[in-house]
Amino acid sequence: MRFSRGPVLILLALLAACAPSSPRPASLPPEDRAAIAARLEADIAVLASDAMAGRRPGTPGGRDTSAWIEQRMGEAGLVSGTNDPGSYWRLPVDLLGIQPETAALVLGQGRRRVTVPAADAAVYTPRRRALAFGGPGTGVPVVFVGYGDGSVLGDALAGAVAVMLADQGRDTERRNALFRQRATAVLTVVPDGEALAAVRAAAERPRLLLASEEEDNLAAYITDKAFAEVIGARRWAAWKAEAADRAFAPIELNLAVSLEATSDRREFASQNIIGMIPGSAPGTGAVLVLGHWDHLGECGPAGALDRICNGAADNASGIAMMLELARRLKAGAPLGRDIYF
Template identity: 35%
Template sequence: MRFPLFIATLMFLQPSVAHAESAAGEILEDDLRGHIEILASDGFAGRKPGTIGENKTVHYIATEWRKAGLQPAAGADSWYAPVALVDRTSLSESFAFQYDNGKRVKSVRIDDDQLLLRGAKPISSLSNIPLVHLGYGNQTVEEMEPVISGKLALMFLSSRPGVNGFPGYRERKANVIAAGASGVITVIKSESRFARAARRFRTANTSLDGEGKHADMEGIIGWKAVTKLLRKVDLDAEDLRDEAKSEIFQPLLLDIYADLSAETQVRSYVSHNVIGKIAGRDPASGAVLFLGHWDHLGECGPKNADDRICNGAVDNASGISLLIETAKRLTDGKSDRDIYFLATTAEESGLLGARAFAENPSFQIDRLVAVFNADTVALAPNGKLIAVVGRGETDLDEDLEKVAAAHDRKIDKTDKANAFIKRQDAYVFLERNIPAFMITSAFSDQKRLDSYLEGRYHDASDELDDQLLLGGAVDDANFHVALGRYFGNVETYKAKNAPNSAANSAGD
């Protein structure tokens, strides 16, 4: 494993002490452009976690924050919080199913292209394991444990139709694993969606590493195969799907047993979040958090392409540049509350750095009165209209309106941007009932946003060039400074969820 050398390199790259820079005045385009030019350069190789590109990126961020006057806040006077990751690549699998028809055990033939498997270890197998259909898998861990522990779970990928606030797939799957399932196989009804999932399944899947994070066996199965399996035990797949929508649906133990084996390429390594802090005058009054992800995809272009590096200028060198410049403007000692800055790893793999931080924070996150995520900000020529991802989800909308009005900004009232609410780091905090938003003019122009998503997004063409629009990013950066001043001070914002004792202000 390579991570001991990786950690040693990070120690070598600890930023040297420097005096805080004076950063009075508004943030300008050149301020943001300078950071993007460095972070999105070929020398940073696409900022992929676990590479030399990560080393350069996290060192650059920590150095800039130290120069601005921030304190390291990852614990033990460090800027870097380790995040254990694992890449698992499915290589091959074999499987066999049997069912008991009441007279004898018979085999069921499932087509090879209808089931893909991935093991937690390089060689994984389960023998004669009973299947349980969980429907959507939305029961509690305690409800599922008696019936699913030590068994193989089938569960639908999609959320239950028409139910607001229904748990997402990631949460439901985590609960199934926590309930003791030895295996989890996800049922995908749409043929086209299954085909897309199958293509992704054969590439490296990055996830958090650690005890209880993975079932022994995980996989995906097509609707045709599920229909065939259930028919053998006199069940109709469509009827079962309808029944699973009921509030009273209970996990169903099937008279079906499986022998599964998988060969999987497994690589464990350590990546890092970067965490800095501006100490407030009254830490007992709570804290504010600004965050954004530093990671991108590394090399993602076609193998025969002249340029294979996906530099991620917009996604998300632009957001990190905003955080650096925002931090510089808030280190003037005028904040009552502590202000934290968090640059996360592995957002592109499922908000993993943010999830790792929330699971093991370096400060008490119940102190947070507001969280602001900066992501993909360099898309608009100006930023008069602001999209708020997370609008309507908390009781802070009126406060955001107040800050916007004071700075001649207008908030988009259509809430179209909430389509991205689960696809960005702030969602990890919303899941924990902490007010969190992604605020950007880039998402207020649907036509321009769609053009980016259909073109340069996650492509080698997302680099610093004359197509990069920084007018809106500048306006957004200065607006984040305004948010820091408003929510950082008790006179302007009397927090509804503020701590009520100095005991809650425990340090890093």
């Protein structure tokens, strides 16, 4: 396993910045620099080893990583920073693991209904199951917002199914704005199959979310060609032309929409690991040194000889640097403020 010397240079710069003012040179003697490099490389090698299995939260590798960091904090002379005698190093964090499973999109006009094939559509939700209907007879309007975010409608968008045109670089922001206005679902019309494949590549990877920041939405995607086949090519071309006009106002569509998606959800607890060097002047504030210990776990393709994503640079090197900084600051002269790692 090979590692960059970049973290060593960064750490030495940090140590120089933290050093008290004195006539001594800021740079460290060669033997100290070599010892720092050796410790960093040794710590990175442990954190990025196959034994840690990619440090994914909620896995044995994640738990082994936490235990190892706790041990290193104790060896450096840190004390607990959790302020919880019952959980000396660890502050629990509730997480959600989400993996998309099934999806269905049905569109129609009049009595005609079309189940859009998976090659032309995708639907996602962070919930176990989400279902939405819109269009004539449902009481739920289907609103075409074009390239906008529906903000001109205000509360009138609440409960509606919004249809928007993809606009690279702005889609996430616009979609979130529609959900903030309480749209029931958002259907994005993407240019082609290649664009839909890019959406799938991003959306169908397993995700981890903070349970406290759980999303509650239903997002769907359809290719321009598939949408035109339901709406009618001439009518759809006219609507897109209108949407390109700056004076465009959202319009309600005479379109029936049914969307459904399911996800495999796993709720579990992970943890932050918090150590502290108490300051000599309580009440003067604190300094926080932060880094994420987790990585992707096993993320290589199925059937690969080595599926572990070891994460030497993301973020084993950062944690190694943080631990070395903690060790040296603890061994140095007392500092006024509390320092949390």
